[in-house]
Amino acid sequence: MSEHENTVPLFSMSDVSVTFGGIQALSDVALDVGSRQVLGLIGPNGAGKTTLFNVACGFVRPDSGSLYLRGKRVERLRPHQLADHRISRTLQGLGLFDRMTVLENVMVGADRHAQTGFLSALAGVGHRDDARLVSRSRALLEELGIEAYADRLPTSLPYPIRKRVALARALVAEPELLLLDEPASGLSQEEMADLGTLIRGLTDRMSVMLVEHHMDLVMSVCDDVCVLDFGRVIARGAPDDVRRDPAVLAAYLGDEVEHRATEVGRCSRYAI
Numbered sequence: 001m002s003e004h005e006n007t008v009p010l011f012s013m014s015d016v017s018v019t020f021g022g023i024q025a026l027s028d029v030a031l032d033v034g035s036r037q038v039l040g041l042i043g044p045n046g047a048g049k050t051t052l053f054n055v056a057c058g059f060v061r062p063d064s065g066s067l068y069l070r071g072k073r074v075e076r077l078r079p080h081q082l083a084d085h086r087i088s089r090t091l092q093g094l095g096l097f098d099r100m101t102v103l104e105n106v107m108v109g110a111d112r113h114a115q116t117g118f119l120s121a122l123a124g125v126g127h128r129d130d131a132r133l134v135s136r137s138r139a140l141l142e143e144l145g146i147e148a149y150a151d152r153l154p155t156s157l158p159y160p161i162r163k164r165v166a167l168a169r170a171l172v173a174e175p176e177l178l179l180l181d182e183p184a185s186g187l188s189q190e191e192m193a194d195l196g197t198l199i200r201g202l203t204d205r206m207s208v209m210l211v212e213h214h215m216d217l218v219m220s221v222c223d224d225v226c227v228l229d230f231g232r233v234i235a236r237g238a239p240d241d242v243r244r245d246p247a248v249l250a251a252y253l254g255d256e257v258e259h260r261a262t263e264v265g266r267c268s269r270y271a272i
């Protein structure tokens with residue numbers, strides 16, 4: 001790794017603000033994702049995590065602020081340029097194509113439009129004959145322990161397997177920055193522990209930004225954690241420091257109290 005790679009963050013935001021109508025979704029947000037680091041992005045419901053992800057992959061254009069990749073300012077990040085910038089993301093809704101096999105779904109991830117969910121991603125199946133892409137896709141399925149499902153349709157598979165297919169599809173583009181949106185939702189404790197090992201393993205070749213409500217996972221895999229509340233960064237640092245930060249505890253306590261009043265069953269989701 002060069003000295004430049006060591007010191008310049010792979011991805012940064014500075015002073016990013018986003019409003020939707022009268023709602024301030026992000027206010028002057030700054031963050032860095034270091035090379036080969038896992039940055040966790042947490043915060044109560046409505047804190048701005050999804051909006052921040054959408055800014056990071058060009059789905060939402062900020063009202064103000066700047067994005068930097070490898071130290072260079074990106075003037076206008078557009079979703080179809082993600083692959084060129086070597087950024088991949090997984091979607092909460094998975095977005096798999098029902099009529100394609102698992103292998104084909106993964107191969108489509110190499111197409112530059114696939115990550116935007118455009119139907120034109122279907123054109124990516126033109127890569128089907130590319131032997132190198134086939135072997136790269138198969139190798140990823142193997143790495144994720146799902147090679148046995150290569151010829152199956154996603155709809156016939158359990159949710160945790162489909163989540164891995166979606167992850168393989170994000171990885172086939174060989175990103176340097178992987179954005180993972182709630183990868184642990186719907187997983188058992190054991191599957192979540194496996195996911196944690198897998199995410200740590202990815203840092204030998206990429207950086208990861210992780211939005212996740214499951215604090216056990218966040219605290220165990222992240223090098224750094226950034227906490228949002230009402231669109232502002234209220235804390236940033238090592239997991240152990242962040243979890244003891246009074247501002248963070250207050251934000252989550254407020255959220256928990258609100259949820260207790262409305263939806264008792266979900267409170268444990270916020271325990272940190």
Ligand SMILES: Nc1ncnc2c1ncn2[C@@H]1O[C@H](COP(=O)(O)OP(=O)(O)OP(=O)(O)O)[C@@H](O)[C@H]1O
Nearest residue numbers: 020023024025043044045046047048049050051052
């Ligand atoms: N397209 C939109 N139009 C209007 N308001 C929006 C839009 N997207 C987000 N918001 C608002 O912006 C704020 C931040 O929302 P965001 O979805 O980014 O939060 P979040 O931290 O991802 O929440 P959650 O954990 O519930 O997914 C919220 O007040 C939300 O209602």
